[in-house]
Structures are given as C-alpha cells and as structure tokens.
Amino acid sequence: MSELAPSHAPVRPGEYPHDRAALRATLAGLEQVPGSAKPDPILTVDRIERRFGGMTAVDVDHLEVQRGAITALIGPNGAGKTTFFNLLTGFDRPTNAARPFGGSAPDRARWSFEGRDLGRTTATRVARAGMIRTFQLTKALSRMTVLENMLIGAADQPGENLLVGLIKPLWAKRERENIARADELLRRFKLDAKRNDMAGGLSGGQKKLLEMARALMAEPAMIMLDEPMAGVNPALTQSLLDHIQMLRDEGTTVLFVEHDMHMVRHISDWVVVMAQGQIIAEGLPEDVMSSEAVVDAYLGAHHDRDLGDDDVLTTGVIRAISEEVADEAALDAQEGSR
Numbered sequence: 001m002s003e004l005a006p007s008h009a010p011v012r013p014g015e016y017p018h019d020r021a022a023l024r025a026t027l028a029g030l031e032q033v034p035g036s037a038k039p040d041p042i043l044t045v046d047r048i049e050r051r052f053g054g055m056t057a058v059d060v061d062h063l064e065v066q067r068g069a070i071t072a073l074i075g076p077n078g079a080g081k082t083t084f085f086n087l088l089t090g091f092d093r094p095t096n097a098a099r100p101f102g103g104s105a106p107d108r109a110r111w112s113f114e115g116r117d118l119g120r121t122t123a124t125r126v127a128r129a130g131m132i133r134t135f136q137l138t139k140a141l142s143r144m145t146v147l148e149n150m151l152i153g154a155a156d157q158p159g160e161n162l163l164v165g166l167i168k169p170l171w172a173k174r175e176r177e178n179i180a181r182a183d184e185l186l187r188r189f190k191l192d193a194k195r196n197d198m199a200g201g202l203s204g205g206q207k208k209l210l211e212m213a214r215a216l217m218a219e220p221a222m223i224m225l226d227e228p229m230a231g232v233n234p235a236l237t238q239s240l241l242d243h244i245q246m247l248r249d250e251g252t253t254v255l256f257v258e259h260d261m262h263m264v265r266h267i268s269d270w271v272v273v274m275a276q277g278q279i280i281a282e283g284l285p286e287d288v289m290s291s292e293a294v295v296d297a298y299l300g301a302h303h304d305r306d307l308g309d310d311d312v313l314t315t316g317v318i319r320a321i322s323e324e325v326a327d328e329a330a331l332d333a334q335e336g337s338r
C-alpha cells in the first residue's frame with residue numbers, strides 16, 4: 001500500500017511521488033460522498049450561494065479539493081459549474097458574500113486556498129494567491145502576439161508595478177526572466193513557431209493551449225480549466241491531455257470543468273458531479289462514472305458504451321438517481337445497524 005494511504009497525513013507538492021497510483025490509493029480510501037473530507041485540501045469551500053433573481057445557480061454546502069490531484073467538475077448544462085468557478089476566482093460575488101468585518105457568520109460564503117481566506121478578495125488577488133483560471137471561451141488577445149499574450153500572464157509583469165517600473169535595471173531583469181519563461185512554455189506547448197504571430201491567427205485548439213500556457217506564467221499552485229477540450233480538434237486533444245497530466249505530475253493541482261467524458265474518465269483522479277447548483281456526487285472516476293447512477297444518467301441503459309457526451313445527463317435524471325443512491329445507502333446503513 002502507498003506510504004500516503006494509511007495515515008492520510010498532509011502532503012506537499014514536492015513530496016508527491018509523482019506516482020498517480022499512490023495518489024489514487026490515497027483517494028480510494030476516502031468516503032465517496034458530496035463534501036467528502038480530503039487528506040490535504042488545497043481549496044476548501046463552505047456555504048457558497050449565487051442566485052440570479054429567483055433562480056439559484058450555485059448552492060454548494062461544502063467542497064474540498066485535494067492538493068496535487070486532477071479533479072473534474074462535471075454536470076449537465078446549466079448545473080452552475082462556470083458560475084461556481086467565477087465565484088471562487090473573484091469574477092462574481094456570492095449572494096451570501098461575507099461582509100467586511102462581518103466575522104464568520106455560518107450562513108456566509110467562505111472559501112480558503114492554501115489556508116488563506118479568499119472570500120472577500122478580488123480576482124487579481126485570487127490569481128496572486130496562486131489560483132489561476134482559464135475561460136470557456138478563450139480570452140487570447142487577438143491583436144497581440146503570442147509572446148505578448150504570455151507576458152500578460154506573468155504575476156510580476158513590470159507594467160503592473162509602479163515601483164518596479166521606476167527601477168529600470170530590475171525591470172529589465174524581470175522582463176528577461178519573464179521572456180525566458182514564456183519561451184520555455186511556448187516550446188513545451190509547441191507554440192514556439194508562432195511566438196511572434198498575432199494570437200488572432202491561431203486555431204481554436206492553439207488558443208486553448210496558449211491560454212493554458214499563459215496561466216502557467218504565474219506558476220500557479222492550482223489551475224482551473226473551464227472546458228479545456230471545447231473547440232479543440234482531435235489532433236491537439238492528446239497534447240492537451242498530456243499537458244494537464246504533466247502539470248499534475250509536477251505537483252500542480254488541476255480543477256477542470258468538462259463535458260468531454262472521455263477526458264474526464266481518462267485523466268481525472270477525482271470527479272465531482274454538480275446538478276442544479278449543488279454537489280450531488282463525488283468519487284473516483286471509475287466509481288462515479290461507472291456507478292449505475294451516473295452511467296444510467298448519462299447513457300440510459302447502454303452500459304457497454306464509454307461516456308461520450310452528457311446530452312442525456314439531465315438534471316432531473318441525475319437528481320432522481322442520486323436520491324435513489326442515497327436511499328440505498330440509508331437502507332444499507334439500517335441493515336448494518338441491525
């Protein structure tokens with residue numbers, strides 16, 4: 001058994017054996033229920049709500065994201081995944097946002113990253129804390145070159161900091177370092193030949209790669225990818241998957257939203273299922289996605305097919321199935337206590 005598995009002792013990125021099996025062994029020992037406790041959560045979320053008028057888009061009671069793992073957030077269209085991402089990264093505010101100096105009222109949204117409270121902070125500060133996201137629709141700036149796009153992603157770009165801007169030699173050194181890092185990432189993402197091209201001329205898949213590479217300029221502890229496979233042609237699919245797995249192997253935590261179930265099944269270490277704003281299931285991909293509950297929800301009765309898309313995953317079906325699973329668990333528990 002893995003060294004990590006029995007104790008569930010906290011682990012740091014550098015300590016990961018870069019061994020997916022060991023990480024999975026740790027995760028396999030966890031309770032597969034919504035809000036399940038993780039041995040070493042990098043992100044912990046409590047009671048976050050977002051309503052638009054009378055509609056509740058997000059209503060998450062508790063979530064912990066395991067450090068160093070690839071966690072997939074799946075769910076039908078409109079489940080609240082992107083809104084949840086927006087809230088966590090400071091691009092939107094919860095309806096029950098914590099009030100400044102309001103203490104820690106239990107009904108107020110709270111989330112912390114690396115133990116740091118992010119509930120009252122801005123998108124820029126969230127990014128500086130090491131939690132960087134990409135968007136469903138790529139935000140590559142088309143009238144800038146690929147390299148310029150990369151430099152925007154650097155956490156300490158000189159233009160942002162007046163003091164650094166005033167100290168020219170330091171400025172120049174920073175810029176050289178940022179360019180070196182950008183070039184290294186562009187090589188890694190096979191975009192180096194496009195370095196001086198306008199980003200607007202890249203294919204959809206290349207823009208996705210650029211967005212991911214740009215997010216890595218800030219050396220985030222956790223990268224959040226919103227539908228990284230959307231619009232990517234099959235030729236680039238494998239490359240994207242490899243990059244994401246490489247990030248995990250290097251100790252970066254990955255949280256991604258995706259409809260491509262092949263991707264979810266093949267690269268994620270843990271899957272969180274959202275429906276109607278709530279987290280309704282969590283677990284290992286093979287358990288969550290092969291569980292009769294989710295397979296039925298996605299595919300009807302066709303258990304012999306791999307999950308290809310989630311068109312058939314309607315909120316109603318998944319909720320009905322999750323209730324059924326909860327009932328079964330309650331029955332099991334009753335039987336066990338007899």
Ligand SMILES: Nc1ncnc2c1ncn2[C@@H]1O[C@H](COP(=O)(O)OP(=O)(O)OP(=O)(O)O)[C@@H](O)[C@H]1O
Nearest residue numbers: 052055056057075076077078079080081082083084
């Ligand atoms: N700014 C907004 N104003 C009003 N309603 C919104 C707004 N943003 C999101 N919603 C609604 O909130 C719900 C959740 O949307 P969200 O985009 O978060 O879902 P999603 O799970 O990311 O869906 P998809 O998989 O289709 O991207 C949807 O019903 C959506 O219409």
